[in-house]
Amino acid sequence: MLGNKNTVSSVSTDMMTKQRRYEALVKALHADVFRYAVWLIKDRSIAEDVVQETFLRAWKSLDSLQDEGAAKSWLITILRRENARRFERKQFDLVDIDDVSVADPVASSDGNVENRDLRRAIASLSDEYREPLVMQVIMGFSGDEIAEQLNLNKNTVMTRLFRARSQIKEIMTKDNDFGVQLNG
Template sequence: MFNKNKRNKSAVPQVSTNMATKQVRYEALVKALHGDLYRYAYWLTHDKQVAEDLVQETFLRAWRALDSLQDEKAAKSWLITILRRENARRFERKRFDMSEYEEASIMDTQSTSAEQNIDNDWLRDKIAKLPPEYSEPLVLQVLGGYSGDDIAKLLNLNKNTVMTRLFRARHQLKDALEKEPDKTRLIYER
């Protein structure tokens, strides 16, 4: 009986230490990757509230499974995968009425000029009009900073397929740019 009590007393500080370590890891993930996850969630949903909810649910699931994250370098990919699955669950749970929406601007912390805002809106609109198989890899590369290999793993695709889709997405954006000479002039004057 004496040994049993002794073992329980020594286990309590160890559990507290493990929880504190988990909390520190979790807070570091949130601090480092919250902005990236929010931008990606907003791109997926086009709705600030839904994007915030997705990110919150992503971090909640990450907290629950944090012990399964062995490689800290893979944290961003791991969280993006959780976020994508959460977004898919959204559509499994509900059927949404499809309606036209006006995309709100996401502003970086830096102030931008009116011309830059117009160009950003134009580019955001053109990317949104790309087929999803082209826009998603492009957004992951541009917003997420992922390599072709990383995107292939996230989307469960062959790397060559990802690279082809990225090429085609850029080519479609280039064609759209060439069809609007005013945009070409604005972009190249800078």
């Protein structure tokens, strides 16, 4: 009988430890993970669902997280996989393009033209340049972490970041000069 009490007590202690560890993880990283999800998915309500699924999977496999310093990368990987799962068996509804009116998704409600132009410039980048840039600027990932997340060589990531910034600078310069590009 005494052996059973010790086992129950040990399991209870392990569960409490896991619960505290999980709560600390959520508290520290939920905002960053959600911000990345909104950027990636571009729909706040779907992003909320995907983040919830991400943290549910994180709870289930929390014991596999050995390095707390890698928690952010680990969660982003889970989030990217959860987002990919949304499309595995999804059948998209087709809509006649003539029946659709499209609002400007980057127009800011506060009228900040420069911010709107910057968002538009970032949105105009191809995914290969936009994703590493957002991961660095919004998520705060280093070049090594981005390389690991995207399964790329670090030099490739650094080149893409450089090109992304160069393209944004070029777009912003053209916009500021009313279509006249500066030489040099």
